[in-house]
Amino acid sequence: MAVTRWPEGLQSAGVAAGIKGGDALDLGLLVADGPAVWGGTFTTNAAAAACVAWCRSRLSGPVRGVVVNSGNANACTGSSGRAAVEATAEAGATALGCSADEILVCSTGPIGIPLDARVIEAALPAAMASLSPDASALARSIMTTDTYPKVAGATAGGARLTGVAKGAAMIAPNMATMLAFVGTDARVPADELQASLGWAVERTFNRLSLDACESTNDSVVALATGAGPEVDANALRAGLLEVCAGLATKIARDAEGATKLVRVSVTGARDEEHAVALGRAVAASDLWRAAVHGGDPNWGRVLAAVGSADRNLDLDAVSVSVGGEILFDRGEPVGVLAAAAAAMRDGEFRVELVLGQGHGSAEVLTADLSEEYVTLNAEVTT
Amino acid sequence: MAVTRWPEGLQSAGVAAGIKGGDALDLGLLVADGPAVWGGTFTTNAAAAACVAWCRSRLSGPVRGVVVNSGNANACTGSSGRAAVEATAEAGATALGCSADEILVCSTGPIGIPLDARVIEAALPAAMASLSPDASALARSIMTTDTYPKVAGATAGGARLTGVAKGAAMIAPNMATMLAFVGTDARVPADELQASLGWAVERTFNRLSLDACESTNDSVVALATGAGPEVDANALRAGLLEVCAGLATKIARDAEGATKLVRVSVTGARDEEHAVALGRAVAASDLWRAAVHGGDPNWGRVLAAVGSADRNLDLDAVSVSVGGEILFDRGEPVGVLAAAAAAMRDGEFRVELVLGQGHGSAEVLTADLSEEYVTLNAEVTT
Numbered sequence: 001m002a003v004t005r006w007p008e009g010l011q012s013a014g015v016a017a018g019i020k021g022g023d024a025l026d027l028g029l030l031v032a033d034g035p036a037v038w039g040g041t042f043t044t045n046a047a048a049a050a051c052v053a054w055c056r057s058r059l060s061g062p063v064r065g066v067v068v069n070s071g072n073a074n075a076c077t078g079s080s081g082r083a084a085v086e087a088t089a090e091a092g093a094t095a096l097g098c099s100a101d102e103i104l105v106c107s108t109g110p111i112g113i114p115l116d117a118r119v120i121e122a123a124l125p126a127a128m129a130s131l132s133p134d135a136s137a138l139a140r141s142i143m144t145t146d147t148y149p150k151v152a153g154a155t156a157g158g159a160r161l162t163g164v165a166k167g168a169a170m171i172a173p174n175m176a177t178m179l180a181f182v183g184t185d186a187r188v189p190a191d192e193l194q195a196s197l198g199w200a201v202e203r204t205f206n207r208l209s210l211d212a213c214e215s216t217n218d219s220v221v222a223l224a225t226g227a228g229p230e231v232d233a234n235a236l237r238a239g240l241l242e243v244c245a246g247l248a249t250k251i252a253r254d255a256e257g258a259t260k261l262v263r264v265s266v267t268g269a270r271d272e273e274h275a276v277a278l279g280r281a282v283a284a285s286d287l288w289r290a291a292v293h294g295g296d297p298n299w300g301r302v303l304a305a306v307g308s309a310d311r312n313l314d315l316d317a318v319s320v321s322v323g324g325e326i327l328f329d330r331g332e333p334v335g336v337l338a339a340a341a342a343a344m345r346d347g348e349f350r351v352e353l354v355l356g357q358g359h360g361s362a363e364v365l366t367a368d369l370s371e372e373y374v375t376l377n378a379e380v381t382t
Numbered sequence: 383m384a385v386t387r388w389p390e391g392l393q394s395a396g397v398a399a400g401i402k403g404g405d406a407l408d409l410g411l412l413v414a415d416g417p418a419v420w421g422g423t424f425t426t427n428a429a430a431a432a433c434v435a436w437c438r439s440r441l442s443g444p445v446r447g448v449v450v451n452s453g454n455a456n457a458c459t460g461s462s463g464r465a466a467v468e469a470t471a472e473a474g475a476t477a478l479g480c481s482a483d484e485i486l487v488c489s490t491g492p493i494g495i496p497l498d499a500r501v502i503e504a505a506l507p508a509a510m511a512s513l514s515p516d517a518s519a520l521a522r523s524i525m526t527t528d529t530y531p532k533v534a535g536a537t538a539g540g541a542r543l544t545g546v547a548k549g550a551a552m553i554a555p556n557m558a559t560m561l562a563f564v565g566t567d568a569r570v571p572a573d574e575l576q577a578s579l580g581w582a583v584e585r586t587f588n589r590l591s592l593d594a595c596e597s598t599n600d601s602v603v604a605l606a607t608g609a610g611p612e613v614d615a616n617a618l619r620a621g622l623l624e625v626c627a628g629l630a631t632k633i634a635r636d637a638e639g640a641t642k643l644v645r646v647s648v649t650g651a652r653d654e655e656h657a658v659a660l661g662r663a664v665a666a667s668d669l670w671r672a673a674v675h676g677g678d679p680n681w682g683r684v685l686a687a688v689g690s691a692d693r694n695l696d697l698d699a700v701s702v703s704v705g706g707e708i709l710f711d712r713g714e715p716v717g718v719l720a721a722a723a724a725a726m727r728d729g730e731f732r733v734e735l736v737l738g739q740g741h742g743s744a745e746v747l748t749a750d751l752s753e754e755y756v757t758l759n760a761e762v763t764t
Contacts, residue, residue: 047689047697076685076697078714111682112715216686286668286751287759294760300493303458304598307429315429315458332460333494369668370760371753377669378676378752 004136004151007160007185009033009225011131014141017123019109020071027120028068028141029127030181031096035062036223039194040104041201043218049075050082051105052219054089060190064098066181066221067091067120068106070142070166074115075107075216087117095124106219108144108166108179135183139164142179145256145376152246156239157231159186163243167251180220180247185228188236196236197222204244220244252365253347257372260292261348261365268317269360274310278353279364281309289369297322297340302351317356323349330356386518386533389542389567391415391607393513396523399505401491402453409502410450410523411509412563413478417444418605421576422486423583425600431457432464433487434601436471442572446480448563448603449473449502450488452524452548456497457489457598469499477506488601490526490548490561517565521546524561527638527758534628538621539613541568545604545625549633562602562629567610570618578618579604586626602626634747635729639754642674643730643747650699651742656692660735661746663691671751679704679722684733699738705731712738 006012010032017027040059042052051074067088074081085105092103107115130137139149143166150165165180182197201220222240231239253261264282269275282288285305291298299320307313316331323343327335343349388394392414399409422441424434433456449470456463467487474485489497512519521531525548532547547562564579583602604622613621635643646664651657664670667687673680681702689695698713705725709717725731 044693045686045689046693046695047685073682076682076710076715111680111686112710114715216682216689286755290756290759293756296760298493300455300458300598303429304427304493307427307598311426311428313428328458328494333458333496369756371756373668374672374675374751374753374756377672378678 005133006135006162006183007225007228009036009185009227010183010223011133012135012138013127013130013132014137014139015123015127015130017069017119019069019119025137025141026069026071027123027127028138029124029131030066030068030138030183030223031131032064032223032225034225035064035102036225037188037190037193038063038221038223039190039197040219040221041198043216045216047076047216049073049107049217050077050085051107052217054085055104055106055219055221058101058104059194061101063104063223064096064102065092066104066106067124068142068179069115069120070108070144072109072113072115073107073111073217075111077112077114080114084115084117088120091117091121091124095128104221106179106217106221108142108217111216135162135164138181142166146254148254150247150250150254152243152250154239154242156184156186157229157235159184159228159231159239161186161239161243163247165247165251167254179217180244182220182222182240182243184222184224184239185226186224186236187226187228187230188224192233192236193222193224196233196240199237200240200244204241204248248365252367255367256376257370258367259347259370260344260368262292262367263348263350264353264364264366265350266353266355267361268355268357269362270358271360272362273360275360275362276364278306278309278355279362281305282351282353283364283366286369289366292344293368293370295341295344297325297327297337297344299327302353303328306353313355319354321352387515388517388544388565389607390609391418391567392565392605393515394517394520395509395512395514396519396521397505397509397512399451399501401451401501407519407523408451408453409505409509410520411506411513412448412450412520412565412605413513414446414605414607416607417446417484418607419570419572419575420445420603420605421572421579422601422603423580425598427598429458429598431455431489431599432459432467433489434599436467437486437488437601437603440483440486441576443483445486445605446478446484447474448486448488449506450524450561451497451502452490452526454491454495454497455489455493455599457493459494459496462496466497466499470502473499473503473506477510486603488561488599488603490524490599493598517544517546520563524548529636532629532632532636534625534632536621536624538566538568539611539617541566541610541613541621543568543621543625545629547629547633549636561599562626564602564604564622564625566604566606566621567608568606568618569608569610569612570606574615574618575604575606578615578622581619582622582626586623586630630747634749637749638758639752640749641729641752642726642750644674644749645730645732646735646746646748647732648735648737649743650737650739651744652740653742654744655742657742657744658746660688660691660737661744663687664733664735665746665748668751671748674726675750675752677723677726679707679709679719679726681709684735685710688735695737701736703734
């Protein structure tokens with residue numbers, strides 16, 4: 001499938017380094033043929049992993065590759081964690097014949113467990129040997145409790161864009177809350193790529209809230225090889241938006257234990273920021289998400305969530321629809337609950353909040369809260 | 383038992399009005415022999431129920447009684463909900479021979495379902511007939527998914543205080559997030575009672591976060607009959623703090639589906655507000671609460687939660703203990719996970735966060751997130 005192939009000038013691999021144990025893919029490599037322009041957005045969590053600090057500090061210069069592991073987040077691991085990032089970058093540099101400064105390092109998995117960089121170093125030759133223009137092995141190697149690999153593509157002014165991502169849990173706003181790698185052959189300046197990526201991430205990954213838990217390792221990295229045509233900022237933004245939205249939707253659909261994708265659509269807000277804040281409040285409500293799991297159009301829980309996020313909200317101007325059925329119309333309960341419940345039986349439905357205050361609007365993605373989510377996260381992992 | 387008895391001048395009752403159906407107690411009555419001084423703190427949720435608006439608007443004058451129902455929150459019910467509150471107050475006034483302005487009305491239960499005040503009016507004579515100094519029937523009548531009635535008592539400068547509360551779910555900070563009624567025979571001015579109640583609620587109920595979902599009906603009401611001794615503000619605060627803390631702890635222990643009480647203790651914060659904010663962030667983490675359910679001392683999830691709540695936190699100054707075992711010491715992972723896991727097997731344990739920034743401290747109560755919580759809240763209730 002075309003979408004699983006990288007644009008010109010990029011190759012990737014995914015191998016088993018033994019971090020997860022057994023033959024599970026846990027080491028990914030994304031390599032540009034030459035120095036690539038790049039942009040990145042990272043978690044703003046104060047407990048950010050050492051690899052996040054490493055990438056952030058390299059945000060201006062060109063890069064040759066990304067070394068990414070799953071099975072260990074290398075977060076909150078202190079000085080040994082910082083040393084592991086440096087050793088990984090050095091090993092990547094040796095493999096690619098570049099300087100360590102040109103290697104980005106990303107990790108995902110449990111927090112607080114020391115990461116042995118030697119296992120990564122030992123597996124890099126195998127990864128180099130299996131580099132290919134196909135993105136799927138990389139997409140598989142970054143999975144944690146994801147149940148399928150996530151790849152999305154787009155074109156932008158004649159250039160191509162391909163992205164891979166992982167999600168599952170600890171998915172909440174304020175930075176990408178997961179890992180995603182986007183590659184393009186577009187010829188674009190680094191500052192434009194960075195600005196366009198930030199713009200697209202804000203409208204896609206940052207409008208995804210699955211469990212309102214923000215990760216220590218969130219990173220979205222975009223590499224542009226310049227092997228393809230020059231594209232203007234508008235085309236680049238549109239292309240990045242398409243890829244990032246595609247990946248964000250796949251992450252929401254594959255949320256840990258989730259069975260339904262919920263699009264929380266907010267209109268009539270004071271401004272876009274207000275719309276996003278109220279959408280996130282609904283997406284963060286355990287009670288609403290449990291009701292979604294049971295197929296119960298419990299719109300009262302939606303109002304309780306937005307009422308706590310905006311204490312000045314005038315309920316007499318607010319309407320709520322679930323699955324297309326209006327259940328609360330400017331202060332009064334209305335509608336047919338059974339109609340909303342029927343719409344909720346689909347794998348995807350929409351909650352629409354109309355605030356009647358202005359022209360701000362936004363859509364936030366979330367999923368249901370299931371018993372399985374609890375079971376998965378109650379397992380002893382440390 | 384003495385603690386289940388109201389102080390001099392107060393009586394209560396709990397009867398089955400048929401709101402829940404069957405013979406479940408769902409209508410409570412708290413009556414003062416004469417006009418009582420009162421104070422109240424209420425949800426700040428913009429989707430606050432009509433009964434909350436009613437009580438808030440009566441905050442200065444004396445009251446004779448409180449009519450409270452469970453089984454229906456009468457929230458987001460529009461004009462019919464407002465009419466139901468007025469009809470309930472009128473019915474209470476007729477029963478007690480006072481004006482409707484002297485009757486407080488509280489409700490708890492599902493949101494968005496019309497409440498028929500006629501069933502309350504019809505059951506009030508039975509409630510009047512069963513009034514007694516024992517608080518337990520009232521405590522039972524306000525239960526929703528609570529598994530036991532919650533009563534606590536204290537003395538203050540020779541005066542007595544008794545309180546009842548209900549909790550279970552939709553329990554989060556910013557107002558009491560539940561219903562509680564405290565009665566005392568103390569002779570105190572209304573403004574002092576109001577100020578002291580606010581002070582105590584801030585330090586008890588407002589430091590309870592079970593599912594981070596804030597209710598539309600939270601109300602804490604304190605009645606002072608003045609039949610007992612005059613007490614000064616310090617004694618009153620100490621007494622209210624004791625009663626409210628006792629009720630808050632009972633609510634945390636009886637959280638929906640929960641098996642463990644978790645005390646999140648934060649010290650070394652910039653100030654008390656900072657300590658409360660970080661304690662609440664830990665209490666709001668679904669991932670940490672699921673780990674607690676599984677008995678997993680996953681301290682990384684604690685750090686991820688505080689790192690998202692304070693983006694400038696310096697991890698190299700932070701320490702985390704679970705059940706008395708230090709697992710993260712100023713930037714480095716340390717300690718024995720098995721020791722922490724053993725302490726977590728108890729029905730109650732402490733997470734200690736030391737921030738190394740100042741002298742602010744606070745304790746926030748929470749509980750584990752279980753599969754049962756999801757199952758309970760996925761049931762179709764609307």
